[in-house]
Amino acid sequence: MKQLTRRALGPLALASSVATFVMGYFITPPDVVQGELARLVYIHPAQAWVALYLSFGTATIASALYLWPRTRSMVADRVAESAVEVSTLFIGLTLLTGSIWGRPTWGVWWVWDARLTSTAVLGVLMLGYLALRRANDDAQVRAKRSAVFAILTAVNVPIIHFSVMWWKTLHQGATVFTQNRDLKIHGSMAWTLLLSFIAFSLNFAWMVRARYRIADHEAAERDSELDNALKARRTESVS
Amino acid sequence: MNYVNAGYLVTAIAMGAYAVSLWWRSQRRDD
Numbered sequence: 001m002k003q004l005t006r007r008a009l010g011p012l013a014l015a016s017s018v019a020t021f022v023m024g025y026f027i028t029p030p031d032v033v034q035g036e037l038a039r040l041v042y043i044h045p046a047q048a049w050v051a052l053y054l055s056f057g058t059a060t061i062a063s064a065l066y067l068w069p070r071t072r073s074m075v076a077d078r079v080a081e082s083a084v085e086v087s088t089l090f091i092g093l094t095l096l097t098g099s100i101w102g103r104p105t106w107g108v109w110w111v112w113d114a115r116l117t118s119t120a121v122l123g124v125l126m127l128g129y130l131a132l133r134r135a136n137d138d139a140q141v142r143a144k145r146s147a148v149f150a151i152l153t154a155v156n157v158p159i160i161h162f163s164v165m166w167w168k169t170l171h172q173g174a175t176v177f178t179q180n181r182d183l184k185i186h187g188s189m190a191w192t193l194l195l196s197f198i199a200f201s202l203n204f205a206w207m208v209r210a211r212y213r214i215a216d217h218e219a220a221e222r223d224s225e226l227d228n229a230l231k232a233r234r235t236e237s238v239s
Numbered sequence: 240m241n242y243v244n245a246g247y248l249v250t251a252i253a254m255g256a257y258a259v260s261l262w263w264r265s266q267r268r269d270d
Contacts, residue, residue: 017254021247025243025247036243037242037243039243039247040242040243040246043246043247043250044246047250089253089254089257092253093249093250093253093254096249096253097246097249097250100242100245100246100249101242101246103242104242203254203258206258207257207258207261210258210261210262210265211261213265214261214264214265217265
């Protein structure tokens with residue numbers, strides 16, 4: 001069953017992505033206010049969902065598990081590393097597609113708005129995390145520092161989420177998770193939006209799994225290199 | 240519609256390129 005789920009993940013991610021594209025691009029009707037531009041709703045919010053909540057949530061939980069002595073393992077560290085790398089891709093995409101949407105609706109590609117600025121700050125922090133991982137060769141020290149950095153960075157996520165409520169921003173408020181729980185999207189548009197969230201989440205799962213496997217192989221290679229070096233050193237000292 | 244095309248295209252290229260790079264890196268490791 002586990003093997004089947006693992007093998008089905010890639011095809012499922014691809015199939016749901018194609019279905020989202022067909023539904024969002026060809027089948028759903030244009031919006032009353034935004035017209036054809038509303039088709040961007042089937043990619044941009046789902047990208048933000050993956051970047052901020054899914055990837056970063058995974059990275060934060062994995063980092064906390066690493067820092068907690070009872071659950072400390074290199075598996076948690078590798079999961080955090082993989083999730084942050086995928087998160088960086090999706091934060092970049094969120095900013096790009098948001099900018100593409102902002103130009104025709106707001107008249108500008110970029111504005112130093114609370115939601116946009118806080119998301120960009122998170123993107124820079126993610127690049128900092130990836131740079132920090134390359135700054136130390138000791139696996140334990142690297143894992144510990146990265147985990148602390150990831151948890152400190154997580155403070156930015158609720159700021160991004162609530163930025164549209166706390167400050168006056170150009171960015172629109174919630175469409176689905178509104179304060180009064182009144183859904184602002186209906187019919188085929190709502191179903192396609194839900195499908196896009198499923199598709200991007202499946203893509204996230206496939207990417208993190210693939211990235212984790214690479215990290216695992218790299219660690220095994222490093223260990224075997226170290227073993228070989230130690231063996232060679234022992235042989236030298238005996239002879 | 241040009242903006243919509245650009246949004247979808249950027250997404251497809253970035254996600255596709257990253258997926259291919261992951262697949263390629265994993266194949267090299269398996270060799």
